[in-house]
Amino acid sequence: AQSVTQLGSHVSxxxxxxxxxxxxxxxxVPPYLFWxxxxxxxxxxxxxxxxxxxxxxxxxxxxxxxxxxxxxxFHLTKPSAHMSDAAEYFCAVxxxxxxxxxxxTRLLVRP
Amino acid sequence: xxxxxxxxxxxxxxxxxxxxxxxxxISGHTALYWYRQSLGQGLEFLIYFQGNSAPDKSGLPSxxxxxxxxxxxxxxxxxxxxxxxxxxxxxxxxxxxxGGAHTDxxxxxxxxxxxxx
Numbered sequence: 676a677q678s679v680t681q682l683g684s685h686v687s688x689x690x691x692x693x694x695x696x697x698x699x700x701x702x703x704v705p706p707y708l709f710w711x712x713x714x715x716x717x718x719x720x721x722x723x724x725x726x727x728x729x730x731x732x733x734x735x736x737x738x739x740x741x742x743x744x745x746x747x748x749f750h751l752t753k754p755s756a757h758m759s760d761a762a763e764y765f766c767a768v769x770x771x772x773x774x775x776x777x778x779x780t781r782l783l784v785r786p
Numbered sequence: 787x788x789x790x791x792x793x794x795x796x797x798x799x800x801x802x803x804x805x806x807x808x809x810x811x812i813s814g815h816t817a818l819y820w821y822r823q824s825l826g827q828g829l830e831f832l833i834y835f836q837g838n839s840a841p842d843k844s845g846l847p848s849x850x851x852x853x854x855x856x857x858x859x860x861x862x863x864x865x866x867x868x869x870x871x872x873x874x875x876x877x878x879x880x881x882x883x884x885g886g887a888h889t890d891x892x893x894x895x896x897x898x899x900x901x902x903x
Contacts, residue, residue, distance in 0.1 A: 776830075
């Protein structure tokens with residue numbers, strides 16, 4: 676069965692600092708991986724997705740993620756955090772048409 | 787439409803009552819999904835529609851839960867005899883699923899927050 680694990684339910688960074696949100700996957704087949712963001716009282720918005728075309732994936736709002744097969748990881752990064760990045764972030768793997776989500780990481784940005 | 791819409795945005799009901807939650811997918815999207823987001827279980831898949839048929843109902847937690855889709859568009863998720871553990875945010879998503887690509891982006895609605903008293 677495919678699954679994803681997100682390390683750290685909460686991550687706190689200062690405005691302007693590097694953002695690193697961790698995601699590790701488990702899959703017996705080449706995975707299709709996604710990062711979604713959820714702002715308070717809103718649905719999920721796609722940040723980026725890995726579809727095997729390129730290992731470094733660039734998304735919206737300055738976020739990017741690198742697929743590392745040797746580490747079974749798909750960590751999300753942003754060089755400089757902004758206050759508006761405060762939200763909950765979900766890593767997900769596609770499994771037979773449905774998304775299997777990690778438990779989420781809440782990003783707090785300190786002024 | 788501009789995006790996936792869901793109604794109502796909030797629903798408070800009493801234990802034992804039936805509720806219906808509605809999802810309007812993006813126009814032209816053939817695939818529709820229901821997910822549930824709760825504090826204890828996180829985000830979990832409920833059911834998947836391709837057109838009006840549901841090839842995957844594996845996530846429905848009990849026979850109190852059912853869903854239908856008509857005209858290849860609107861979907862209704864029905865919960866009968868609601869229980870307190872049904873309290874959650876119910877999210878709907880749709881995707882074009884042209885050619886059956888597993889890399890299709892799922893576009894999510896804002897969700898319906900269900901509270902069972």
